[in-house]
Amino acid sequence: MNLPMLAADTTTPKSTLKANIIARALELGFDLIGFAPILGEKEDAVLRYPAFLKWLAQGYHAEMGYLAREPSKRGNPRLVLPQAQTAIVVGVSYDTLAVPMTILTDPSRGRIARYAWGADYHDVITPRLRKLGEFVGRESRAYVDTGPVLERAWAEQAGLGFVGKNTCLIHRTRGSYFFLGVIFVGEAIYDPLPLTIPKSQKALCGCGGCTRCLTSCPTQAFVSPYVLNANRCISYLTIELKGTIPHEMRPLMGNWLFGCDVCQDICPYVRRYSTPSAEKSFYPVDVDRAAPKLLDILSWDRPTFNARFKNTPLLRAKRRGILRNACVAAGNWGHPAALPALMQLLNDDEVLIHEHAQWAIERIKSQE
Template sequence: MRQLTSRVKEEAHRLGFDLVGVMRIEPLAEDEKRYLDWLRAGMSADMAYLQRRPTLRARPDELVPGARSIISLAVNYYSGEFDEVGPGQGRIARYAWGRDYHEVIPPRLRALVARIEEWIGRKVQARCFVDAVPLLERAVARRAGLGRIGFNSCLITDRFGSWVFLAEILLDVDLMPDEEDSRTCLRALDCINDCPTGAITQHYVVDARRCISYLTIENRGIVERALRPLIGDWLFGCDVCQDVCPHNRRLPKTTWKEFHPQSGVGKTLALDDVLSIESDEAFQHRFRHTALRRAKRRGLLRNAAIVAANQRYEPAIPLLEQLMETDPDPIIRGHAVWALGELAGRRARARIERALEDEHPFVREEARASLER
């Protein structure tokens, strides 16, 4: 068992994985309790997929019956710092600068399984996952010794900080488990103190309802007015709690070229370009093979309207006016109304008054609120 485990780890590193550990298949009882408490507190917002069969996430033996071990793997995706962000540019969270990791990582997981089959001389019953399965991945990674959990709830590794993608292979092969990482986070509270929206409510607890990553990616509906200014220039995701983390200083850049900005959308996007995307088909074509597809056209254009207002980026006014009047999506129209009110004020009054006749109540309410300011 020890020799096979060593070969598995060597092969994983050869395939490019930066960290690899093993956990024996067993329930994650303490993590399950914390997860259920978090759900009961309503902190998962409207992410219904997190609420379906919640106990399954902490019970890998039920997720993959017959599995004996979990191989937990991490890939460093850090590819540098932001350049200065000028007016009319929206920030993209680092994990989305390059290609979509959901597409890049799985082939190497399957290659690792194939090698294990060669070594043991039989078909392996295995399932490979990359952030798309009901499993408490960070808890598994901690149990497999990859790192500790930070106050911001991210997994923090010694060599790569929290800038890592996680992946797992659940398989019917006995491997030697690693010692779990039981360390606590450093006593620095930078992530809690610097979160723009106060989403980190206590150590290790993030309220998704206030998290900018949730608001700009998973949330496809209305962003509360009080939260819109706090989003700042984040067009897709947010890295603040990781940027200020003392664990994330002086780290090596990823060796996976797919995750460098040159391979994807880059570090920022021009707001004018985003606000000019006219259809879902154009959006899908523009952002194919990138993580930005997750937000959909509705979410990204809504975000661009918010960022334009926060930056006082007046060149966006003509595009916002067009969206307010002609876009088929009421979420985009309503946020365009708000952004116009913030940017143009009285100059846009006549146009915003026309939005009072919009067929959708959200757009009408945004128009009323804007005119009453």
Template sequence: MISSEQSRLLLSQIRQWAAELGFQQLAVSDIDLAAYRPHLESWLARNFHGEMDYMERHKDLRLAPDQLHPNTIRVLSVRMDYSFDKEQTLTPMRDGRMAYISRYARGRDYHKLLRKRLQQLAEKISGEVGEFGYRAFVDSAPVLERALAEKGGLGWIGKNTMLLNRQAGSFFFLGELFTDLPLPIDEPVSAHCGSCTACLDLCPTRAFVGPYQLDARRCISYLTIELKGAIPEELRPLMGNRVFGCDDCQIVCPWNKFSRLSEESDFRPRHGLDSSELSELFRWTEAEFLERTTGSAIRRTGYEGWLRNLAVGLGNAPTSQKIIDALQSRAQHPSALVREHVEWALRQHGVTA
């Protein structure tokens, strides 16, 4: 058992190692998440999770870190900046010819990079204190990561349900190291959304039913990534050119004027995913899709989902022969899901498949 003074010194050393490993911040929380139970249960009861059945299935584990990993008494939450965009502007969403892909997904998948760095952090701790109990998580298990990060003081959960940080906005990834080390606990920070409702007012699909209340079934990130079937027709025109995720509620958040550019080359956009035309991406073959999304979060949607999303974007694009030709090239696609979305898109341009 280490003393309180040893714990304090160890935590100082851990923060230094975390910074050396590329994390912008590290915070420590306890594991008492009782205060978050009512919100989670209400959200699930209203079916705001849609087809994400795992949210309901593992609800209790999310609220009990020591059940997810026995003997856990502390959670080290870390954050890492990921954006390479200097400007906080909605201009890219207003050019209907171009595909908008969420900033976090333009480079390599963050899961492996953060998990590797967390493992390296654990090894450094082990080298100092000897064998100890731990487990690293990066969006890979039933973890209430924003709640834990908020408890540790990495920021506060804003009205758009994102974790907001006064010095860094919200364009950062989170990861956790569950541990049995009795480290000092960091204090939460106060919330600073105030009377601002920019995120709630701007959401293209009106996914926010109120402050801190997101109906995922209307969220573009859910529709383009989590939803496996047809996108509801009434929501398609509202999606614009957003084909994988959505950043609107982050871009308009005043705190993101303080967001920092990433220092990780792995997060740099690849294959022109920050500046490609919808019609260009729509023409990718499945082999091209698989090759160009190797090690990318975009793989989650699959090739069929990729074409579905792009068809919606093309349906919302300004009418041109180039757009129509691209859509007609997939009008006989073997996937009924793709064909249906292509037919819808063509109708938006006054063309029958």
């Protein structure tokens, strides 16, 4: 059984309620749980809020305009739920360990990030999170990526782990292959904690002198430790960016088709503490689900694409996004075997796909 992450003092008056919530969370399939007080009346309830504002001001959120909308809500949950007193933060592992690296890095395949190998995590986690919220009793708000919440910052405050230099929430003995979810509740279910960041912020972080994630990023997306410029992140370029992928980024993207795992795969915490997830719906049905063959993808029409990726996060990028990415991966593969399928795509009804297919054709021909 997975043990909940809990730094709780079980002698406090809140301990029975807390213990019941933890037991229910385990029943619901959560691997980690923690509780953080919501104390500030202004935008200081989230300690990392100033870092978020700075990040926005630098434009590192790229075209994800929703992040800049009403930023104060991300700093103060009471603007969302006025009676909020506690943030309950949960984690669910997607560490599925299932597919050999030789397959994932085969340039004739398009590589999908691990978090998207199975079912869409929103569909899996949201109903469980709501059930946990109902269990706590009073009115609650539950979020998995779905609202104005700095989930990693709350996870850090709730003691689930530390924010690493790759900006991911890293649990000290389980790594970072976790989804996070946050429930704001009107109950005070925490032990009084000092609400300040230590003078040396590094004290919170377990990265020490390690910089592997920063130096391994194929697109050099980290401006500095803890700061990711989404404009350069392969995850952003393959999932969130709706239009044309900047030309200078394409050769750097290798065979990534959807998302990227490099800054986590390289992390010593992930390598050392990898533990298979108990959540079977996150496992890929076969290796082609984690790294489909590029020649297959390039020939998928809309119904085939929709059937293949039903109920998965890939639907978010739609066929046009996935084929755009597959063209870039095919260009990077550089093999003439991709030429017939790419030529065919020059007649596709999506202009976005033409342009990327053309780029790939030129890149392959220039290498011939």
